[in-house]
Amino acid sequence: MKEYACGDVVPGCGAVFRVDGEDEMLALCTVHAQHDHGLTEPQMPDDLISRIRAVIRTTA
Ligand SMILES: [Zn+2]
Numbered sequence: 001m002k003e004y005a006c007g008d009v010v011p012g013c014g015a016v017f018r019v020d021g022e023d024e025m026l027a028l029c030t031v032h033a034q035h036d037h038g039l040t041e042p043q044m045p046d047d048l049i050s051r052i053r054a055v056i057r058t059t060a
Pocket of ligand 1: 006007010013014015032036037
């Protein structure tokens, strides 16, 4: 399982996601960013994706 706490990248956001794979995680984060963080692009910018990848944890 992969775990991502959005607060690690966006201070103050309490959203935490747990999914099976990193690609799924990024897809989920994109939707979350569009709904909750005002992302208007169909995709997150590369620098944001890098920051998210850096803090995704692998859990049992
Ligand atoms: Zn968030």
